[in-house]
Amino acid sequence: MEDQYQALYTTFRWWVPQRFNIADACCRRWTATSADARRIALYAENMHGEREVWTFARLHEYANRLSNGLRRMGVQRGDRVAIALPQRPEAAVAHIAVYQLGAITVPLSTRLPGDVVEQRLRDSESRIVLVDGMAADTVLPAADRCPLLRQAIGIDLDDERVLSWRTLIARQESVFDMHPTSANDPAILLYKTGTTGPARGVVLSHGSLIGNLPGVVASQDWFPEPTDVLWTGSEWGGGHGLFDGLLPALYFGQPLVASRHASTPEQVFELLERYQVTNASLQPAALRGLLDAVPDAATRYKLSLRAMAVGGSHLDAALAARCERELGVTPNETYGQAEVRAIIGHSRHKWPTRPGSMGRPYPGHQVAIATPQGHPAPPGTVGEIVVNRYDIQGHADPALFLGYWRGEEAGRPVSGTWHHTGDLARVDEDGYFWYAGRIEDVFPADGGHTVVPDEVEAVLRGCPGVEDVAIVPGRASKVKAYVVRRRAGRDATELDAAQGDDDRFARELRDYARQHLPAWQVPADVEVMPALPMTVNGTVRRMALRFREEESARKRLPAQAPPAPAP
Incomplete structure (x- = not known):
């Protein structure tokens, strides 16, 4: 290509x-x-x-x-x-x-x-x-x-x-x-x-609608083609469903499938088959749920998918490979925020995809990696993703938000030249971005190391039996893993008996981590949960897990002895 x-x-x-x-x-x-x-x-x-x-x-x-x-x-x-x-x-x-x-x-x-x-x-x-x-x-x-x-x-x-x-x-x-x-x-x-x-x-x-369109066109493999039909798995009440589903479909005059009853994976695939949906927009958690529940979807249903955009959170290489293998579609990851939509991503027919990477900046957006001091970060160095108010031609980028509601920037362009996203990444020699998590989620570990939760989570999701995982700081500068175990078959109420009890599963996860991660990234503590606390956009609420860990730490503290009576 x-x-x-x-x-x-x-x-x-x-x-x-x-x-x-x-x-x-x-x-x-x-x-x-x-x-x-x-x-x-x-x-x-x-x-x-x-x-x-x-x-x-x-x-x-x-x-x-x-x-x-x-x-x-x-x-x-x-x-x-x-x-x-x-x-x-x-x-x-x-x-x-x-x-x-x-x-x-x-x-x-x-x-x-x-x-x-x-x-x-x-x-x-x-x-x-x-x-x-x-x-x-x-x-x-x-x-x-x-x-x-x-x-x-x-x-x-x-x-x-x-x-x-x-x-x-x-x-x-x-x-x-x-x-x-x-x-x-x-x-x-x-x-x-x-x-x-x-x-x-x-x-x-x-004008933010126009600013969003290059990313939509590219991530949907040069949408639209004359017979394209679009569907999004996200509610239109959020940025992902609104800007990656409803508004671009209407803008290009293409049919959009709207459903209030497709609540199970089987119903979703029936919907895709019934309307011969060609373009889908999903979040990674939703895609993983579909593949886990219906692993033989490509043979059970007559699908017409030609393109799939996946955004809202980072798409790991293993999930992308599963999608290509089981649905016959290579997903294009997209990255953006509420403040600026679809600024980085893939477009598999126009430039090579690199599994695990975020992709390259979409046309019209000037994106860079900055050091904590605000200087350009050299290739391979992790820094903050920043977006310029102007493209490389010097024209204003319409994708950027006007400002924060009730904030000093509300109703005016973003102050300064660069918008700081709060997300970390590195750029390789060919201009591909590699996600490294949120600045607020990174925490120090033993030996002066820094733990980037997304990096650890991406590895642990490859462990057999893991459906999802979240990393937070634990006791004594150690790593804590909250894990959701994979359910058996298509029955979401029955755990796979072959996985054994939670304690044994936690040991197996730590053994897997020791084989694939440096010692300072291996979880010292593993807690199995039925589900991770999530936002409505499908991202993990890490603050809820940190609060849970802090509460557990307080309960572990020995009760203070009453003060000695005065002589």
């Missing part, structure tokens, strides 16, 4: 119109002709498996009706509207409707606990929230405690606290004059799920 990377990277030019609105790019323009208006925007399935098809004409009409309804409810330019909906057509309608009002969406996962929902509704000062039965039990009580929230709009809900979606839509006109916005106007308030602290609101512009 010819390596086309340098030509693609050096000749790339951004073109961002001054006037730009996501709703126009993702919906309205596809209704300019009758042929485009009949294009399929969504294949949708509900919880009962009932199916429907949404064209761009239908999506546009419903979005106009909702925009009119929201305007009559007092929503104005810059107001925040929370969307707590699963993968369903009404969620796409809500996004388009809010964007064309000039208002700001606040995507919320349906799996967030009530206290987190309340915190985000309060912090964003959302005026309206849209919800259905999947999240009503957590969203509605939280909404009751938010005095600035004017109204909850309920879809398929019989609750006196909500305004019926059907009633609202039926009363509105199907024509709406879109509010003019610039590419730099705020469009999305996306909360960055923290693994070590509270979530922080990230303000993204309308």
Whole structure:
């Protein structure tokens, strides 16, 4: 294969119109002709498996009706509207409707606990929230405690606290004059799920959609081809599902599969087969779960997958090899953050992939590795991933966020030249990035060494019987491993009897570690758990594990003797 990377990277030019609105790019323009208006925007399935098809004409009409309804409810330019909906057509309608009002969406996962929902509704000062039965039990009580929230709009809900979606839509006109916005106007308030602290609101512009597209096109093997159908395993209430699924599919006018009932691996593969999905976007944990549950999927199902993008957390080489072997697709890893999406990754047909690496910077993004002193790190040296506000041509990179909500940067470009990601990596001589974890997760060990949890975890996942693992600091500067054991067969309730008890399994894991890791990286303590604490985006909540370890350490301390009586 010819390596086309340098030509693609050096000749790339951004073109961002001054006037730009996501709703126009993702919906309205596809209704300019009758042929485009009949294009399929969504294949949708509900919880009962009932199916429907949404064209761009239908999506546009419903979005106009909702925009009119929201305007009559007092929503104005810059107001925040929370969307707590699963993968369903009404969620796409809500996004388009809010964007064309000039208002700001606040995507919320349906799996967030009530206290987190309340915190985000309060912090964003959302005026309206849209919800259905999947999240009503957590969203509605939280909404009751938010005095600035004017109204909850309920879809398929019989609750006196909500305004019926059907009633609202039926009363509105199907024509709406879109509010003019610039590419730099705020469009999305996306909360960055923290693994070590509270979530922080990230303000993204309308133009951030354009900034995300080179990574989508490349990671989906030059998406779109005429017959492409896209599906994402992530909720649209998070950055991964929104920017790697919903918005790019609508932007390119390609069908997107939306399902609320594909909850088991078998149902997912049935969905992929039924709609002949060609392009999938997944997180590593979801991909591993599919392969573990249905190892013979390529023979059981007639799949049409031609490309797969995997992001949200690091894709290790072993999982990538399994995907290629069992599904016949080489996954393209993508790296990005809430602040800046899809800036590094692979594109297997345009440049060679290196299993285990993050890939190369996508065209349009200037990315480097910095030392703690802020200097460029030499090849092979671990440092922080930093992203420049400008590309190599000196043009502004539209992918970068406007700033943090309520922060000093909110509503303005990132201050300074470089955005510091907080992620560690090294770059090899050929420009491939190799992930080394989060700065906040690295900790010192015996002998002056530094433990990078991701490096240790990648090795331990190769141990037979390990489904997942997380590394945190343990007692006396030692390494502690929290491990989830692989389940037997397809029965998620029964452990493989051949693995024996947890104590023996822990010994086997340490033996494996001694054979594959230096002594200072070998876990001194192994604790088996039924599941690791995860964020809604599928990353491990290390702070929860550190807190658990600290609590255990306190319990191990001997009780202090009472003070001696005074003489």
